[in-house]
Amino acid sequence: MYKIQTLNAISPKGLNRLPADRYIVSDHSTDADAILLRSFKLHDYPFSNNLLAVARAGSGTNNVPIQTLSESGVVVFNAPGANANAVKELVLAGMLMGCRNISPAMDFVHSLQGTDAEMSVAVEAGKKQFGGFELPGRTLGVIGLGAIGVKIANAARSLGMNVIGYDPTITIERAWQLDSDVEAAPNLDALLAESDFITFHVPLIDSTRNLINAASLQKLKDGVILLNFARNGILDDSAVLAGLESGKVYAYVCDFPSNALRTNRRVITLPHLGASTREAEENCAIMVVDQMRDYLENGNICNSVNLPNVKLRRTGLTRIAVVNQNNPDMLGKISHVLGQAGVNIAHMLNDSKGNMAYTLMDVDSVVSEDTRVALSAIPGVLKVRLL
Numbered sequence: 235m236y237k238i239q240t241l242n243a244i245s246p247k248g249l250n251r252l253p254a255d256r257y258i259v260s261d262h263s264t265d266a267d268a269i270l271l272r273s274f275k276l277h278d279y280p281f282s283n284n285l286l287a288v289a290r291a292g293s294g295t296n297n298v299p300i301q302t303l304s305e306s307g308v309v310v311f312n313a314p315g316a317n318a319n320a321v322k323e324l325v326l327a328g329m330l331m332g333c334r335n336i337s338p339a340m341d342f343v344h345s346l347q348g349t350d351a352e353m354s355v356a357v358e359a360g361k362k363q364f365g366g367f368e369l370p371g372r373t374l375g376v377i378g379l380g381a382i383g384v385k386i387a388n389a390a391r392s393l394g395m396n397v398i399g400y401d402p403t404i405t406i407e408r409a410w411q412l413d414s415d416v417e418a419a420p421n422l423d424a425l426l427a428e429s430d431f432i433t434f435h436v437p438l439i440d441s442t443r444n445l446i447n448a449a450s451l452q453k454l455k456d457g458v459i460l461l462n463f464a465r466n467g468i469l470d471d472s473a474v475l476a477g478l479e480s481g482k483v484y485a486y487v488c489d490f491p492s493n494a495l496r497t498n499r500r501v502i503t504l505p506h507l508g509a510s511t512r513e514a515e516e517n518c519a520i521m522v523v524d525q526m527r528d529y530l531e532n533g534n535i536c537n538s539v540n541l542p543n544v545k546l547r548r549t550g551l552t553r554i555a556v557v558n559q560n561n562p563d564m565l566g567k568i569s570h571v572l573g574q575a576g577v578n579i580a581h582m583l584n585d586s587k588g589n590m591a592y593t594l595m596d597v598d599s600v601v602s603e604d605t606r607v608a609l610s611a612i613p614g615v616l617k618v619r620l621l
């Protein structure tokens with residue numbers, strides 16, 4: 235039986251794909267084979283030695299200590315693109331809420347008192363405070379053209395906006411998906427200087443922390459609308475608040491509330507709702523459960539952030555799965571141990587990602603526990619499983 239620990243609510247549509255005769259799913263296991271989570275902060279979490287996989291039912295993995303897990307040979311999965319449409323829709327809603335002043339206008343209506351006739355007079359007198367502007371012809375800057383950024387860029391084009399994007403590491407797949415009228419900004423400053431709306435869709439990493447700060451704020455157009463549905467920390471909140479105060483920033487729409495933000499009338503802040511749709515939660519859960527199950531049962535890897543994609547059709551009598559450091563001569567040492575044990579490799583795939591490597595082998599015989607232990611003892615080998 236595989237033990238799966240859930241650290242957040244994971245859609246039953248995903249969990250139901252784990253057969254009860256092979257999987258025990260619990261939210262309080264102490265020796266789990268795999269962990270399923272969403273935004274639970276896993277840094278400093280006590281991992282069991284059994285742990286083989288961590289699966290993030292979402293896109294961002296900044297709540298997962300990838301380096302520490304890699305050092306123990308634990309595979310970390312995520313669900314690329316599975317919640318992108320949900321985020322796209324909320325960003326579009328946020329753009330419209332920002333430019334049409336919907337949140338302060340609603341606050342105004344909530345504050346009205348008196349009869350309907352009195353209210354009608356107050357509405358007509360008061361509504362001029364909330365006049366806004368339209369999207370067509372305005373320029374949207376999209377920072378990060380991954381699963382979410384590309385969808386937003388394309389949707390904004392279909393709404394008649396000019397779109398410029400900035401992503402120095404855009405993949406070929408995403409570039410193919412991009413509307414051909416989306417312009418590539420030569421650098422971040424050019425995007426900041428030309429955009430009426432700027433939306434951020436980058437992971438929180440050292441190079442994306444405080445992309446908007448006191449200095450970069452000065453490069454923005456006056457009256458810009460900023461949207462952060464990526465992560466807290468990508469914009470420096472105090473710089474954005476200063477920009478709202480000076481009029482440089484017209485509105486700030488974000489998914490990451492703080493005390494300073496939530497009381498400002500020109501800030502629309504939501505409770506991390508970007509991926510909170512039935513569809514996105516189901517897509518993410520199904521994707522990571524399938525990936526985790528294929529890894530646990532067959533050793534195949536798909537959509538891991540720390541190991542390469544490796545998928546091998548099952549042949550042979552025994553499958554050997556080895557997670558190791560990406561060092562010279564690892565394959566030589568692994569095949570030497572198997573040769574000494576009289577084990578013949580029928581099929582093999584080996585690939586690497588950064589300083590991690592993975593080897594999946596189908597062999598023609600039963601492999602003893604002694605041989606598994608001998609493979610585990612090779613310096614640089616992190617995990618060995620017989621499947």
Ligand SMILES: NC(=O)c1ccc[n+]([C@@H]2O[C@H](COP(=O)([O-])OP(=O)(O)OC[C@H]3O[C@@H](n4cnc5c(N)ncnc54)[C@H](O)[C@@H]3O)[C@@H](O)[C@H]2O)c1
Pocket residue numbers: 292293294295314315317318321377378379380381382383400401402403404405408435436437438441442463464465489506507508509510
């Ligand atoms: N609010 C939410 O609920 C919610 C939901 C999903 C994702 N997110 C956040 O959004 C982020 C993006 O999600 P995604 O699914 O589009 O991820 P993704 O991996 O598909 O795309 C991220 C893109 O950012 C680019 N990038 C990295 N560093 C950059 C930099 N310095 N400048 C410009 N581009 C850079 C990458 O090349 C990549 O194309 C996630 O990492 C996560 O933090 C939030």
Ligand SMILES: O=C(O)CC[C@@H](O)C(=O)O
Pocket residue numbers: 272273291292293294295317506508509510
């Ligand atoms: O699980 C969630 O609700 C949020 C997920 C989101 O932050 C992500 O990075 O995919």
